[in-house]
Structures are given as C-alpha cells and as structure tokens.
Amino acid sequence: MLPSAEVAREDRRRWLDPVTEFLAGRYGRRARGRNWSTGEADADGGIVEVWCCSSDSVTTPDATATLAVEALREWRGWLEDLAERFADLTPPGNTPATSTDHWYWERACTRLVTAVADRTEAKSGWYGHCKQVLRWFLAHSGIDKGQAQAIVENAAGGRSGSWITPDVLVADTVSSRFTSGAGRTR
Structure with a gap:
C-alpha cells in the first residue's frame, strides 16, 4: 500500500487516503487524525509532531510504515489525554x-x-x-x-x-x- 522511495515527492500524497481508510476501518474513525500535524502539513492545525507531510514523511515503505504507526500512537495518546481532561472538567x-x-x-x-x-x-x-x-x-x-x-x-x-x-x-x-x-x- 505504501509508495516506493522512487515516487516523485508530489505524488506521495496519493497514498494518504487509502492508508487512512485502512487504519480507520481497522481502529475506528478516530484513527483519521494520525497525520493531523502541527504547522503547515498535509492536514495542519493538529498535534502530531512525528509526521510532517507526505512529501517529507514518505520515504521507504518500512520507514514510512514505522512513522505512520508512531503518528497513530501519538494521536491516540492525545485522544486519551483529552478523555481524561473531559472527565476531570x-x-x-x-x-x-x-x-x-x-x-x-x-x-x-x-x-x-x-x-x-x-x-x-x-x-x-x-x-x-x-x-x-x-x-x-x-x-x-x-x-x-x-x-x-x-x-x-x-x-x-x-x-x-x-x-x-x-x-x-x-x-x-x-x-x-x-x-x-x-x-x-x-
């Protein structure tokens, strides 16, 4: 599912939707935030720091998969943090x-x-x-x-x-x- 390193930088974004759909299907719709990055990125305004954008974060399939998992974990940690805050507030x-x-x-x-x-x-x-x-x-x-x-x-x-x-x-x-x-x- 992941692009090879030879894919042009501007074409690397095309894999985001299928991977996002796969993750949302497997882990629930909340997984859609895994590439919601800080700063100007594929989906800016979010909290994910380990993922920048497809043109920078998509490299080799193994490295990209590892980074995508780290981003998903970071996003999940934020959602868990919010759940605790909501309960407290x-x-x-x-x-x-x-x-x-x-x-x-x-x-x-x-x-x-x-x-x-x-x-x-x-x-x-x-x-x-x-x-x-x-x-x-x-x-x-x-x-x-x-x-x-x-x-x-x-x-x-x-x-x-x-x-x-x-x-x-x-x-x-x-x-x-x-x-x-x-x-x-x-």
Whole structure:
C-alpha cells in the first residue's frame, strides 16, 4: 500500500487516503487524525509532531510504515489525554446548569483552549482543532451536536489566528461566551 522511495515527492500524497481508510476501518474513525500535524502539513492545525507531510514523511515503505504507526500512537495518546481532561472538567454529576456551575464551564473552556494551543504550538490552523475539542467536550457533557456547534462558533469563531497563541483577553472572551452558551443548554 505504501509508495516506493522512487515516487516523485508530489505524488506521495496519493497514498494518504487509502492508508487512512485502512487504519480507520481497522481502529475506528478516530484513527483519521494520525497525520493531523502541527504547522503547515498535509492536514495542519493538529498535534502530531512525528509526521510532517507526505512529501517529507514518505520515504521507504518500512520507514514510512514505522512513522505512520508512531503518528497513530501519538494521536491516540492525545485522544486519551483529552478523555481524561473531559472527565476531570465535566461539572460534578453532569447535572443541569445552575448559577454555581458556570465556573466549571469557564474553567473547562480555558483549560482546553490552553491545552490545544500548547499541543499544537498555536501553529498554522490550530484554532480549527481547538474548536473541534470544545465541541467534543460539549458532546461528552451531553450537549447535542447542533447546539455544540453553535456554542463553539459563537464563543471561538474568528477570535484566533494561525501562529498566534491566544492571550488572556482572547481566552477570557472565548471562555465567557462558551460558558453562557453551555449553561443555557443544560
């Protein structure tokens, strides 16, 4: 399935989709993030550091396969880290919002934005993955997909840019808007 080293650099990308489909079929759809790299890559804005892009990461079949497995492990580690964070950050008992649990939503948003900015090094397109993580957290907390999309877009849409780590004011604004949206749905 992997290309030979003689394939032109620009043609190496063609093998990504079939390999991704194979991995997703074998390990589940979450395996699709294994080449979601930091910086400008095949799929930029992610957290994977061991994989750059097909033009640089695809070399010999053995070396490429090894690198793809390492990238899959790195991605899985991130997903496991997020699962732990979600469990720790969900309001106690995952009960309907009251005036006292807005603090939990704000803290969760701030910590998740910070974690994603750190893991992606706030490189190219990082904010896309940040919004995805916030949607995943809301889904974990029982908020339906449509509501989660609206909450996250209202809170984070257009407030961050590539290669720019969010400052305190941006993080506070996103967290405040996230909290007001999440608190209303519960």
